[in-house]
Amino acid sequence: MAVLEDIMKAIQKYNRIIIHRHQRPDPDAIGSQVGLAEILRASFPYKEIFVVGKDIPGFDWIGQMDEIDSGLYENALVIVTDTANSPRIDDRRFNEGEMLVKIDHHPNDEPFGDVIWVNDQAASCSEMIYGFYQHFADKLKLPKSAANALYAGIVGDTGRFLYPATTPKTMLVSGALMAAGAQASAISRREDEITMPLAKLSAYVYENLKLTKHNAAYVVLTDEILKKFGLSEAETSAVVPLPGKIHEVSAWVIFVQQADGHFRVRLRSKGPAINGLAKNHRGGGHPMASGAKAKDDDEMKDIIAQLDVLCQQWQEKE
Template identity: 50%
Template structure:
Protein backbone atom coordinates (compact mmCIF):
# COMPACT_ATOMS: atom_id res chain seq x y z
CA UNK A 1 0.00 0.00 0.00
CA UNK A 2 1.39 3.43 -0.95
CA UNK A 3 1.95 6.06 1.73
CA UNK A 4 -0.87 8.11 0.20
CA UNK A 5 -3.25 5.14 0.58
CA UNK A 6 -2.06 4.61 4.17
CA UNK A 7 -2.78 8.25 5.02
CA UNK A 8 -6.23 8.11 3.44
CA UNK A 9 -7.00 4.90 5.31
CA UNK A 10 -5.89 6.46 8.58
CA UNK A 11 -8.05 9.55 7.94
CA UNK A 12 -10.98 7.22 7.36
CA UNK A 13 -10.58 5.77 10.86
CA UNK A 14 -11.09 9.04 12.73
CA UNK A 15 -14.10 11.26 13.40
CA UNK A 16 -11.91 14.29 14.20
CA UNK A 17 -8.87 15.43 12.19
CA UNK A 18 -6.81 18.42 13.34
CA UNK A 19 -4.35 19.99 10.90
CA UNK A 20 -1.31 22.07 11.94
CA UNK A 21 1.29 23.93 9.86
CA UNK A 22 4.42 25.94 10.61
CA UNK A 23 4.75 29.26 12.41
CA UNK A 24 4.97 32.45 10.34
CA UNK A 25 3.16 30.75 7.44
CA UNK A 26 3.53 31.31 3.72
CA UNK A 27 0.98 30.52 0.97
CA UNK A 28 2.08 26.87 0.79
CA UNK A 29 1.74 26.31 4.54
CA UNK A 30 -1.79 27.72 4.54
CA UNK A 31 -2.73 26.43 1.08
CA UNK A 32 -1.73 22.85 1.94
CA UNK A 33 -3.43 23.08 5.34
CA UNK A 34 -6.70 24.48 4.00
CA UNK A 35 -6.53 22.33 0.86
CA UNK A 36 -6.13 19.14 2.90
CA UNK A 37 -8.99 20.21 5.16
CA UNK A 38 -11.18 20.77 2.09
CA UNK A 39 -10.23 17.39 0.63
CA UNK A 40 -11.21 15.61 3.86
CA UNK A 41 -14.41 17.61 4.37
CA UNK A 42 -15.55 17.11 0.78
CA UNK A 43 -14.66 13.41 0.66
CA UNK A 44 -15.85 12.64 4.21
CA UNK A 45 -18.68 15.11 4.94
CA UNK A 46 -19.39 13.72 8.41
CA UNK A 47 -15.88 14.24 9.80
CA UNK A 48 -14.93 17.11 12.09
CA UNK A 49 -11.94 18.81 10.45
CA UNK A 50 -10.14 21.65 12.23
CA UNK A 51 -7.20 23.88 11.24
CA UNK A 52 -4.87 25.21 13.93
CA UNK A 53 -2.48 28.18 13.92
CA UNK A 54 -2.24 31.91 14.38
CA UNK A 55 -4.55 33.79 12.03
CA UNK A 56 -2.90 36.47 9.91
CA UNK A 57 -5.01 39.19 8.33
CA UNK A 58 -2.93 39.10 5.14
CA UNK A 59 -3.79 35.43 4.58
CA UNK A 60 -7.52 35.48 5.24
CA UNK A 61 -8.09 35.17 1.49
CA UNK A 62 -6.73 31.61 1.75
CA UNK A 63 -8.86 30.61 4.73
CA UNK A 64 -9.25 31.05 8.47
CA UNK A 65 -8.10 28.82 11.32
CA UNK A 66 -10.36 27.40 14.02
CA UNK A 67 -10.54 27.75 17.80
CA UNK A 68 -9.69 24.27 19.07
CA UNK A 69 -10.04 23.20 22.70
CA UNK A 70 -7.68 20.78 24.44
CA UNK A 71 -10.53 18.27 24.76
CA UNK A 72 -10.92 18.05 20.98
CA UNK A 73 -7.48 16.46 20.69
CA UNK A 74 -8.66 13.38 22.57
CA UNK A 75 -9.03 10.49 20.12
CA UNK A 76 -8.19 12.85 17.22
CA UNK A 77 -5.86 12.30 14.28
CA UNK A 78 -3.35 15.17 14.01
CA UNK A 79 -1.66 16.01 10.70
CA UNK A 80 1.25 18.45 10.47
CA UNK A 81 1.91 19.89 7.00
CA UNK A 82 4.86 21.80 5.53
CA UNK A 83 6.93 21.72 8.73
CA UNK A 84 10.43 20.24 8.76
CA UNK A 85 11.10 20.24 12.49
CA UNK A 86 8.93 20.09 15.58
CA UNK A 87 9.92 23.45 17.16
CA UNK A 88 8.47 25.22 14.09
CA UNK A 89 4.99 23.70 14.42
CA UNK A 90 2.43 26.38 15.21
CA UNK A 91 0.71 25.33 18.49
CA UNK A 92 2.60 22.70 20.47
CA UNK A 93 -0.53 20.64 21.14
CA UNK A 94 0.16 18.70 17.94
CA UNK A 95 1.42 15.83 20.11
CA UNK A 96 -1.87 15.64 22.03
CA UNK A 97 -3.84 13.59 19.50
CA UNK A 98 -4.13 9.82 19.39
CA UNK A 99 -1.96 9.55 16.25
CA UNK A 100 0.24 11.93 14.31
CA UNK A 101 1.04 12.20 10.59
CA UNK A 102 3.77 14.36 9.04
CA UNK A 103 3.39 15.54 5.42
CA UNK A 104 6.31 17.65 4.23
CA UNK A 105 8.66 18.45 1.35
CA UNK A 106 11.71 19.63 3.31
CA UNK A 107 14.72 17.37 4.04
CA UNK A 108 13.61 14.94 6.75
CA UNK A 109 16.12 15.97 9.42
CA UNK A 110 13.56 15.70 12.21
CA UNK A 111 11.58 12.48 11.89
CA UNK A 112 8.34 12.62 13.83
CA UNK A 113 4.88 11.14 13.60
CA UNK A 114 3.35 7.66 13.47
CA UNK A 115 3.23 8.05 9.68
CA UNK A 116 5.55 10.24 7.61
CA UNK A 117 5.21 11.24 3.99
CA UNK A 118 8.23 13.36 3.10
CA UNK A 119 9.07 14.18 -0.51
CA UNK A 120 11.93 16.70 -0.87
CA UNK A 121 11.53 16.55 -4.65
CA UNK A 122 8.05 18.08 -4.48
CA UNK A 123 7.79 21.78 -5.24
CA UNK A 124 5.43 22.27 -2.31
CA UNK A 125 3.20 20.41 0.10
CA UNK A 126 0.25 21.80 -1.84
CA UNK A 127 1.51 19.74 -4.79
CA UNK A 128 1.63 16.69 -2.50
CA UNK A 129 -1.93 17.25 -1.28
CA UNK A 130 -3.10 17.21 -4.89
CA UNK A 131 -1.27 13.88 -5.31
CA UNK A 132 -3.10 12.64 -2.21
CA UNK A 133 -6.38 13.70 -3.82
CA UNK A 134 -5.53 11.79 -7.00
CA UNK A 135 -4.48 8.66 -5.08
CA UNK A 136 -8.06 7.42 -4.86
CA UNK A 137 -10.84 7.86 -7.42
CA UNK A 138 -13.38 8.30 -4.60
CA UNK A 139 -11.65 11.44 -3.33
CA UNK A 140 -13.30 14.78 -3.90
CA UNK A 141 -12.23 18.39 -3.61
CA UNK A 142 -14.12 21.65 -4.09
CA UNK A 143 -13.28 24.56 -6.36
CA UNK A 144 -12.05 26.47 -3.33
CA UNK A 145 -9.85 23.56 -2.28
CA UNK A 146 -8.27 23.57 -5.73
CA UNK A 147 -7.85 27.36 -5.52
CA UNK A 148 -5.87 27.31 -2.27
CA UNK A 149 -3.67 24.42 -3.44
CA UNK A 150 -2.87 26.28 -6.64
CA UNK A 151 -2.05 29.39 -4.58
CA UNK A 152 0.29 27.33 -2.41
CA UNK A 153 2.14 25.99 -5.45
CA UNK A 154 2.44 29.44 -7.01
CA UNK A 155 3.83 30.81 -3.75
CA UNK A 156 6.42 28.11 -3.08
CA UNK A 157 7.69 27.96 -6.67
CA UNK A 158 8.08 31.73 -6.93
CA UNK A 159 5.55 31.81 -9.78
CA UNK A 160 7.09 28.60 -11.26
CA UNK A 161 10.62 30.03 -11.51
CA UNK A 162 12.40 28.25 -8.63
CA UNK A 163 14.48 25.08 -9.28
CA UNK A 164 11.93 23.01 -7.34
CA UNK A 165 9.50 23.43 -10.24
CA UNK A 166 9.28 20.18 -12.22
CA UNK A 167 7.23 18.76 -15.08
CA UNK A 168 5.05 17.12 -12.42
CA UNK A 169 4.48 20.55 -10.86
CA UNK A 170 3.04 21.74 -14.16
CA UNK A 171 0.92 18.59 -14.44
CA UNK A 172 -0.54 19.29 -11.00
CA UNK A 173 -1.09 22.97 -11.80
CA UNK A 174 -2.81 21.98 -15.04
CA UNK A 175 -5.09 19.61 -13.15
CA UNK A 176 -6.01 22.30 -10.65
CA UNK A 177 -6.80 24.88 -13.33
CA UNK A 178 -9.64 22.64 -14.52
CA UNK A 179 -11.55 23.70 -11.41
CA UNK A 180 -13.60 26.90 -11.30
CA UNK A 181 -11.44 29.68 -9.84
CA UNK A 182 -9.57 32.70 -11.18
CA UNK A 183 -5.86 32.28 -11.91
CA UNK A 184 -5.65 36.04 -12.39
CA UNK A 185 -7.09 36.75 -8.95
CA UNK A 186 -4.48 34.49 -7.32
CA UNK A 187 -1.61 36.05 -9.29
CA UNK A 188 -2.77 39.54 -8.36
CA UNK A 189 -3.30 38.63 -4.71
CA UNK A 190 0.16 37.08 -4.34
CA UNK A 191 1.85 40.03 -6.08
CA UNK A 192 -0.18 42.70 -4.29
CA UNK A 193 1.55 44.96 -1.77
CA UNK A 194 0.32 47.95 0.20
CA UNK A 195 2.10 51.26 0.80
CA UNK A 196 3.99 50.10 3.95
CA UNK A 197 5.30 47.07 2.02
CA UNK A 198 6.34 49.29 -0.89
CA UNK A 199 8.30 51.43 1.56
CA UNK A 200 9.85 48.32 3.08
CA UNK A 201 10.92 47.14 -0.38
CA UNK A 202 12.59 50.49 -0.97
CA UNK A 203 14.29 50.24 2.44
CA UNK A 204 15.63 46.77 1.62
CA UNK A 205 17.13 47.89 -1.68
CA UNK A 206 18.61 51.03 -0.16
CA UNK A 207 20.14 49.35 2.88
CA UNK A 208 21.15 45.91 1.59
CA UNK A 209 24.81 45.08 2.28
CA UNK A 210 26.52 42.99 -0.42
CA UNK A 211 29.95 41.43 0.13
CA UNK A 212 32.57 40.93 -2.57
CA UNK A 213 31.60 37.25 -2.74
CA UNK A 214 27.94 38.04 -3.43
CA UNK A 215 26.64 37.33 0.07
CA UNK A 216 24.03 39.92 1.01
CA UNK A 217 22.20 40.75 4.21
CA UNK A 218 19.89 43.25 5.81
CA UNK A 219 18.76 43.64 9.42
CA UNK A 220 15.16 44.69 10.06
CA UNK A 221 14.96 45.83 13.66
CA UNK A 222 11.75 46.34 15.59
CA UNK A 223 12.35 50.07 15.26
CA UNK A 224 12.46 49.84 11.47
CA UNK A 225 9.40 47.57 11.31
CA UNK A 226 7.41 49.84 13.60
CA UNK A 227 8.41 52.97 11.68
CA UNK A 228 6.93 51.40 8.53
CA UNK A 229 3.77 50.24 10.35
CA UNK A 230 4.54 46.58 9.64
CA UNK A 231 4.09 43.32 11.49
CA UNK A 232 6.55 40.42 11.20
CA UNK A 233 4.16 38.51 8.93
CA UNK A 234 4.32 41.37 6.44
CA UNK A 235 8.08 41.09 5.87
CA UNK A 236 7.79 37.79 3.95
CA UNK A 237 7.00 39.52 0.66
CA UNK A 238 10.42 41.21 0.50
CA UNK A 239 12.43 38.01 0.99
CA UNK A 240 12.93 37.36 -2.77
CA UNK A 241 13.97 40.96 -3.56
CA UNK A 242 17.77 40.66 -3.08
CA UNK A 243 17.75 37.81 -5.60
CA UNK A 244 16.75 40.27 -8.32
CA UNK A 245 20.21 41.86 -8.06
CA UNK A 246 22.69 40.23 -10.40
CA UNK A 247 25.64 40.60 -8.04
CA UNK A 248 23.85 38.75 -5.21
CA UNK A 249 24.44 34.99 -4.92
CA UNK A 250 22.77 34.33 -1.57
CA UNK A 251 21.32 36.41 1.21
CA UNK A 252 20.05 36.61 4.77
CA UNK A 253 17.20 38.78 6.02
CA UNK A 254 17.23 39.23 9.80
CA UNK A 255 13.87 40.20 11.30
CA UNK A 256 13.86 41.16 14.96
CA UNK A 257 11.21 39.51 17.15
CA UNK A 258 9.46 40.79 20.27
CA UNK A 259 11.90 38.87 22.50
CA UNK A 260 14.82 40.71 20.80
CA UNK A 261 15.98 37.58 18.93
CA UNK A 262 16.07 37.57 15.12
CA UNK A 263 14.26 35.34 12.71
CA UNK A 264 16.56 34.62 9.74
CA UNK A 265 15.31 34.02 6.21
CA UNK A 266 18.06 32.51 4.08
CA UNK A 267 17.90 32.26 0.29
CA UNK A 268 20.39 31.26 -2.42
CA UNK A 269 20.81 31.09 -6.18
CA UNK A 270 23.46 28.37 -5.97
CA UNK A 271 25.29 27.50 -2.73
CA UNK A 272 23.40 25.23 -0.32
CA UNK A 273 22.51 27.34 2.71
CA UNK A 274 20.53 24.82 4.78
CA UNK A 275 23.63 23.61 6.64
CA UNK A 276 24.14 27.15 7.92
CA UNK A 277 20.50 27.20 9.02
CA UNK A 278 21.00 23.97 10.99
CA UNK A 279 23.81 25.61 12.95
CA UNK A 280 21.35 28.24 14.15
CA UNK A 281 18.26 26.33 15.27
CA UNK A 282 16.81 26.11 11.80
CA UNK A 283 16.71 24.13 8.59
CA UNK A 284 14.95 23.87 5.28
CA UNK A 285 15.79 23.45 1.61
CA UNK A 286 19.20 23.80 0.03
CA UNK A 287 18.24 27.15 -1.51
CA UNK A 288 15.57 28.33 0.97
CA UNK A 289 15.92 27.96 4.72
CA UNK A 290 15.10 29.62 8.00
CA UNK A 291 16.91 29.97 11.32
CA UNK A 292 17.14 32.00 14.53
CA UNK A 293 19.84 34.39 15.79
CA UNK A 294 19.76 35.06 19.52
CA UNK A 295 21.66 38.35 19.39
CA UNK A 296 23.97 40.64 17.40
CA UNK A 297 26.91 38.30 17.91
CA UNK A 298 25.06 35.43 16.27
CA UNK A 299 23.99 37.71 13.41
CA UNK A 300 27.65 38.51 12.75
CA UNK A 301 28.45 34.79 12.85
CA UNK A 302 25.77 33.98 10.25
CA UNK A 303 27.01 36.77 7.97
CA UNK A 304 30.56 35.43 8.29
CA UNK A 305 29.45 31.87 7.53
CA UNK A 306 27.49 33.01 4.49
CA UNK A 307 30.53 34.87 3.15
CA UNK A 308 32.78 31.84 3.77
CA UNK A 309 30.29 29.61 1.99
CA UNK A 310 30.44 31.86 -1.06
CA UNK A 311 34.24 31.95 -1.01
CA UNK A 312 34.29 28.14 -1.17
CA UNK A 313 31.57 28.12 -3.82
CA UNK A 314 33.52 30.52 -6.02
CA UNK A 315 36.70 28.45 -5.63
CA UNK A 316 34.88 25.31 -6.76
CA UNK A 317 33.50 27.16 -9.76
CA UNK A 318 36.98 28.30 -10.75
CA UNK A 319 38.47 24.79 -10.57
Protein backbone atom coordinates in the same frame (compact mmCIF):
# COMPACT_ATOMS: atom_id res chain seq x y z
CA MET B 1 3.11 4.08 -2.18
CA ALA B 2 2.42 2.20 1.05
CA VAL B 3 2.55 5.39 3.14
CA LEU B 4 -0.29 6.90 1.12
CA GLU B 5 -2.37 3.80 1.79
CA ASP B 6 -1.60 4.13 5.50
CA ILE B 7 -2.74 7.77 5.50
CA MET B 8 -5.94 6.94 3.63
CA LYS B 9 -6.73 4.10 6.06
CA ALA B 10 -6.32 6.51 8.96
CA ILE B 11 -8.56 9.10 7.29
CA GLN B 12 -11.22 6.45 6.65
CA LYS B 13 -10.97 5.15 10.23
CA TYR B 14 -11.40 8.41 12.13
CA ASN B 15 -14.58 10.48 12.18
CA ARG B 16 -12.79 13.55 13.54
CA ILE B 17 -9.71 14.93 11.80
CA ILE B 18 -7.77 17.99 12.98
CA ILE B 19 -5.18 19.53 10.65
CA HIS B 20 -2.26 21.65 11.90
CA ARG B 21 0.60 23.52 10.15
CA HIS B 22 3.62 25.55 11.20
CA GLN B 23 3.83 28.82 13.10
CA ARG B 24 4.28 32.05 11.12
CA PRO B 25 2.61 30.40 8.14
CA ASP B 26 3.29 31.13 4.50
CA PRO B 27 0.85 30.42 1.64
CA ASP B 28 2.01 26.79 1.36
CA ALA B 29 1.46 26.09 5.06
CA ILE B 30 -2.10 27.38 4.93
CA GLY B 31 -2.72 26.20 1.36
CA SER B 32 -1.76 22.59 2.11
CA GLN B 33 -3.64 22.61 5.40
CA VAL B 34 -6.84 24.15 4.02
CA GLY B 35 -6.58 22.32 0.69
CA LEU B 36 -6.45 18.95 2.43
CA ALA B 37 -9.33 19.93 4.72
CA GLU B 38 -11.51 20.98 1.77
CA ILE B 39 -10.77 17.72 -0.08
CA LEU B 40 -11.74 15.71 3.00
CA ARG B 41 -14.86 17.78 3.70
CA ALA B 42 -16.08 17.27 0.14
CA SER B 43 -15.21 13.57 0.13
CA PHE B 44 -16.41 12.65 3.63
CA PRO B 45 -19.26 15.06 4.49
CA TYR B 46 -20.19 13.03 7.58
CA LYS B 47 -16.77 13.52 9.19
CA GLU B 48 -15.72 16.46 11.38
CA ILE B 49 -12.77 18.24 9.75
CA PHE B 50 -11.03 21.14 11.50
CA VAL B 51 -8.06 23.39 10.68
CA VAL B 52 -6.31 25.01 13.63
CA GLY B 53 -3.60 27.56 14.31
CA LYS B 54 -3.33 31.30 14.62
CA ASP B 55 -5.51 33.24 12.18
CA ILE B 56 -3.36 35.37 9.86
CA PRO B 57 -5.43 38.26 8.42
CA GLY B 58 -3.21 38.59 5.35
CA PHE B 59 -3.93 34.97 4.40
CA ASP B 60 -7.60 34.73 5.34
CA TRP B 61 -8.46 34.67 1.62
CA ILE B 62 -6.86 31.20 1.45
CA GLY B 63 -8.81 29.91 4.44
CA GLN B 64 -9.75 30.71 8.02
CA MET B 65 -8.91 28.66 11.08
CA ASP B 66 -11.36 26.93 13.41
CA GLU B 67 -11.51 27.53 17.16
CA ILE B 68 -12.08 24.18 18.80
CA ASP B 69 -12.29 22.81 22.32
CA SER B 70 -9.43 20.62 23.52
CA GLY B 71 -11.90 17.82 24.18
CA LEU B 72 -12.30 17.31 20.44
CA TYR B 73 -8.79 15.83 20.27
CA GLU B 74 -9.99 12.71 22.07
CA ASN B 75 -10.21 9.83 19.57
CA ALA B 76 -9.15 12.20 16.74
CA LEU B 77 -6.70 11.88 13.88
CA VAL B 78 -4.23 14.78 13.79
CA ILE B 79 -2.43 15.65 10.55
CA VAL B 80 0.42 18.18 10.45
CA THR B 81 1.31 19.64 7.05
CA ASP B 82 4.40 21.56 5.86
CA THR B 83 6.24 21.39 9.20
CA ALA B 84 9.74 19.94 9.54
CA ASN B 85 10.00 19.77 13.33
CA SER B 86 7.52 19.61 16.19
CA PRO B 87 8.57 22.83 18.00
CA ARG B 88 7.33 24.79 14.95
CA ILE B 89 3.84 23.28 14.94
CA ASP B 90 1.17 25.92 15.54
CA ASP B 91 -1.27 25.03 18.35
CA ARG B 92 0.54 22.86 20.86
CA ARG B 93 -2.35 20.41 21.23
CA PHE B 94 -1.18 18.42 18.19
CA ASN B 95 -0.06 15.53 20.43
CA GLU B 96 -3.45 15.19 22.13
CA GLY B 97 -5.07 13.14 19.35
CA GLU B 98 -5.10 9.36 19.10
CA MET B 99 -2.96 9.24 15.95
CA LEU B 100 -0.53 11.71 14.38
CA VAL B 101 0.42 11.98 10.68
CA LYS B 102 3.22 14.15 9.28
CA ILE B 103 3.03 15.34 5.65
CA ASP B 104 5.96 17.54 4.63
CA HIS B 105 8.41 18.47 1.88
CA HIS B 106 11.32 19.67 4.05
CA PRO B 107 14.30 17.45 4.91
CA ASN B 108 13.10 14.96 7.53
CA ASP B 109 15.36 16.16 10.35
CA GLU B 110 12.75 15.27 12.99
CA PRO B 111 10.58 12.29 12.03
CA PHE B 112 7.67 12.92 14.41
CA GLY B 113 4.30 11.15 14.14
CA ASP B 114 2.89 7.64 13.79
CA VAL B 115 2.84 7.88 9.99
CA ILE B 116 5.37 10.03 8.13
CA TRP B 117 5.17 11.05 4.49
CA VAL B 118 8.08 13.30 3.52
CA ASN B 119 9.14 14.16 -0.02
CA ASP B 120 11.90 16.76 0.01
CA GLN B 121 11.94 16.76 -3.81
CA ALA B 122 8.44 18.25 -3.97
CA ALA B 123 8.31 21.99 -4.67
CA SER B 124 5.64 22.46 -2.01
CA CYS B 125 3.53 20.56 0.46
CA SER B 126 0.49 21.68 -1.55
CA GLU B 127 1.89 19.76 -4.52
CA MET B 128 2.06 16.67 -2.29
CA ILE B 129 -1.54 17.11 -1.16
CA TYR B 130 -2.65 17.18 -4.79
CA GLY B 131 -0.61 14.01 -5.34
CA PHE B 132 -2.51 12.37 -2.48
CA TYR B 133 -5.81 13.38 -4.07
CA GLN B 134 -4.64 12.12 -7.47
CA HIS B 135 -3.58 8.76 -6.02
CA PHE B 136 -7.08 8.24 -4.62
CA ALA B 137 -9.07 10.09 -7.28
CA ASP B 138 -11.64 7.29 -7.25
CA LYS B 139 -12.34 7.94 -3.56
CA LEU B 140 -11.71 11.68 -3.19
CA LYS B 141 -13.24 14.87 -4.55
CA LEU B 142 -11.37 18.06 -5.44
CA PRO B 143 -13.68 21.06 -4.91
CA LYS B 144 -12.83 24.48 -6.29
CA SER B 145 -12.04 25.71 -2.76
CA ALA B 146 -9.31 23.05 -2.46
CA ALA B 147 -7.94 23.83 -5.93
CA ASN B 148 -7.63 27.51 -5.01
CA ALA B 149 -5.90 26.78 -1.70
CA LEU B 150 -3.42 24.30 -3.20
CA TYR B 151 -2.64 26.58 -6.13
CA ALA B 152 -1.97 29.43 -3.68
CA GLY B 153 0.43 27.18 -1.79
CA ILE B 154 2.31 26.18 -4.93
CA VAL B 155 2.58 29.77 -6.15
CA GLY B 156 3.88 30.84 -2.74
CA ASP B 157 6.56 28.18 -2.33
CA THR B 158 7.81 28.41 -5.91
CA GLY B 159 7.95 32.21 -5.93
CA ARG B 160 5.43 32.18 -8.80
CA PHE B 161 7.45 29.38 -10.46
CA LEU B 162 10.78 31.26 -10.28
CA TYR B 163 12.57 29.02 -7.74
CA PRO B 164 14.78 26.08 -8.78
CA ALA B 165 12.52 23.59 -6.95
CA THR B 166 9.89 24.10 -9.67
CA THR B 167 9.71 20.92 -11.76
CA PRO B 168 7.70 19.69 -14.76
CA LYS B 169 5.49 17.89 -12.23
CA THR B 170 4.86 21.21 -10.47
CA MET B 171 3.61 22.70 -13.72
CA LEU B 172 1.43 19.68 -14.48
CA VAL B 173 -0.13 19.84 -11.01
CA SER B 174 -0.69 23.59 -11.38
CA GLY B 175 -2.41 23.04 -14.71
CA ALA B 176 -4.63 20.36 -13.20
CA LEU B 177 -5.61 22.71 -10.37
CA MET B 178 -6.47 25.42 -12.90
CA ALA B 179 -8.63 22.89 -14.75
CA ALA B 180 -10.35 22.15 -11.43
CA GLY B 181 -11.24 25.82 -11.01
CA ALA B 182 -8.25 27.50 -9.37
CA GLN B 183 -8.25 31.22 -10.20
CA ALA B 184 -4.61 31.35 -11.26
CA SER B 185 -4.24 35.00 -12.26
CA ALA B 186 -6.20 36.31 -9.27
CA ILE B 187 -4.14 34.21 -6.86
CA SER B 188 -0.81 35.25 -8.40
CA ARG B 189 -1.88 38.90 -8.33
CA ARG B 190 -2.97 38.61 -4.70
CA GLU B 191 0.35 37.09 -3.64
CA ASP B 192 2.29 39.73 -5.58
CA GLU B 193 0.47 42.71 -4.04
CA ILE B 194 1.99 44.75 -1.20
CA THR B 195 0.77 47.64 0.93
CA MET B 196 2.22 51.13 0.81
CA PRO B 197 4.19 50.62 4.07
CA LEU B 198 5.69 47.44 2.56
CA ALA B 199 6.53 49.34 -0.62
CA LYS B 200 8.46 51.86 1.49
CA LEU B 201 10.21 49.05 3.38
CA SER B 202 11.11 47.48 0.02
CA ALA B 203 12.77 50.74 -0.99
CA TYR B 204 14.66 50.71 2.33
CA VAL B 205 15.87 47.14 1.68
CA TYR B 206 17.23 48.04 -1.75
CA GLU B 207 18.74 51.28 -0.46
CA ASN B 208 20.55 49.57 2.44
CA LEU B 209 21.40 46.18 0.98
CA LYS B 210 25.10 45.36 1.22
CA LEU B 211 27.09 42.93 -0.91
CA THR B 212 30.11 40.90 0.19
CA LYS B 213 33.16 40.15 -1.95
CA HIS B 214 31.58 36.96 -3.33
CA ASN B 215 28.08 38.36 -3.90
CA ALA B 216 26.33 37.43 -0.67
CA ALA B 217 23.82 40.18 0.09
CA TYR B 218 22.49 41.16 3.51
CA VAL B 219 20.36 43.75 5.27
CA VAL B 220 19.31 44.24 8.88
CA LEU B 221 15.77 45.23 9.83
CA THR B 222 15.73 46.40 13.43
CA ASP B 223 12.65 46.94 15.56
CA GLU B 224 13.22 50.69 15.21
CA ILE B 225 13.13 50.47 11.41
CA LEU B 226 9.94 48.39 11.41
CA LYS B 227 8.25 50.86 13.75
CA LYS B 228 9.25 53.69 11.41
CA PHE B 229 7.27 52.03 8.61
CA GLY B 230 4.42 50.93 10.87
CA LEU B 231 5.02 47.23 10.25
CA SER B 232 5.24 44.15 12.43
CA GLU B 233 7.89 41.46 12.15
CA ALA B 234 5.30 39.08 10.70
CA GLU B 235 4.68 41.43 7.77
CA THR B 236 8.28 41.39 6.54
CA SER B 237 8.00 38.13 4.56
CA ALA B 238 7.07 40.13 1.43
CA VAL B 239 10.55 41.70 1.24
CA VAL B 240 12.50 38.45 1.64
CA PRO B 241 12.63 37.64 -2.12
CA LEU B 242 13.71 41.15 -3.15
CA PRO B 243 17.53 40.74 -3.14
CA GLY B 244 17.15 37.75 -5.45
CA LYS B 245 15.94 40.07 -8.22
CA ILE B 246 19.43 41.60 -8.39
CA HIS B 247 21.59 39.94 -11.04
CA GLU B 248 24.82 40.09 -9.05
CA VAL B 249 23.38 38.45 -5.91
CA SER B 250 24.10 34.70 -5.48
CA ALA B 251 22.63 34.28 -1.99
CA TRP B 252 21.23 36.60 0.63
CA VAL B 253 20.17 36.95 4.24
CA ILE B 254 17.68 39.30 5.88
CA PHE B 255 17.96 39.77 9.64
CA VAL B 256 14.70 40.76 11.34
CA GLN B 257 14.79 41.79 14.99
CA GLN B 258 12.36 40.08 17.37
CA ALA B 259 10.60 41.41 20.46
CA ASP B 260 13.23 39.92 22.80
CA GLY B 261 16.08 41.52 20.84
CA HIS B 262 17.42 38.50 18.95
CA PHE B 263 17.19 38.31 15.15
CA ARG B 264 15.22 36.02 12.90
CA VAL B 265 17.47 34.98 10.02
CA ARG B 266 15.86 34.59 6.56
CA LEU B 267 18.30 32.86 4.17
CA ARG B 268 17.74 32.45 0.42
CA SER B 269 19.95 31.32 -2.47
CA LYS B 270 20.18 31.01 -6.25
CA GLY B 271 22.83 28.31 -6.09
CA PRO B 272 24.83 27.68 -2.88
CA ALA B 273 23.15 25.24 -0.47
CA ILE B 274 22.35 27.21 2.68
CA ASN B 275 20.45 24.77 4.91
CA GLY B 276 23.68 23.52 6.50
CA LEU B 277 24.50 27.10 7.52
CA ALA B 278 21.01 27.46 8.96
CA LYS B 279 21.41 24.29 11.03
CA ASN B 280 24.59 25.71 12.55
CA HIS B 281 22.55 28.63 13.86
CA ARG B 282 19.52 26.91 15.41
CA GLY B 283 17.54 26.60 12.20
CA GLY B 284 17.12 24.59 9.03
CA GLY B 285 15.05 24.28 5.87
CA HIS B 286 15.59 23.73 2.17
CA PRO B 287 18.93 24.01 0.32
CA MET B 288 17.71 27.24 -1.34
CA ALA B 289 15.43 28.62 1.41
CA SER B 290 16.13 28.32 5.13
CA GLY B 291 15.69 30.08 8.43
CA ALA B 292 17.82 30.44 11.55
CA LYS B 293 18.42 32.65 14.60
CA ALA B 294 21.11 35.14 15.60
CA LYS B 295 21.43 36.33 19.18
CA ASP B 296 23.49 39.46 18.50
CA ASP B 297 25.67 41.45 16.06
CA ASP B 298 28.58 39.02 16.40
CA GLU B 299 26.47 36.06 15.34
CA MET B 300 25.04 38.05 12.42
CA LYS B 301 28.57 38.87 11.25
CA ASP B 302 29.47 35.19 11.55
CA ILE B 303 26.49 34.19 9.39
CA ILE B 304 27.39 36.79 6.75
CA ALA B 305 30.99 35.56 6.66
CA GLN B 306 29.90 31.93 6.31
CA LEU B 307 27.43 32.83 3.57
CA ASP B 308 30.20 34.63 1.69
CA VAL B 309 32.36 31.47 1.88
CA LEU B 310 29.48 29.36 0.53
CA CYS B 311 29.09 31.77 -2.38
CA GLN B 312 32.82 31.64 -3.07
CA GLN B 313 32.85 27.83 -3.07
CA TRP B 314 29.82 27.71 -5.35
CA GLN B 315 31.36 30.20 -7.79
CA GLU B 316 34.57 28.20 -7.96
CA LYS B 317 32.60 25.10 -8.96
CA GLU B 318 30.62 26.89 -11.67
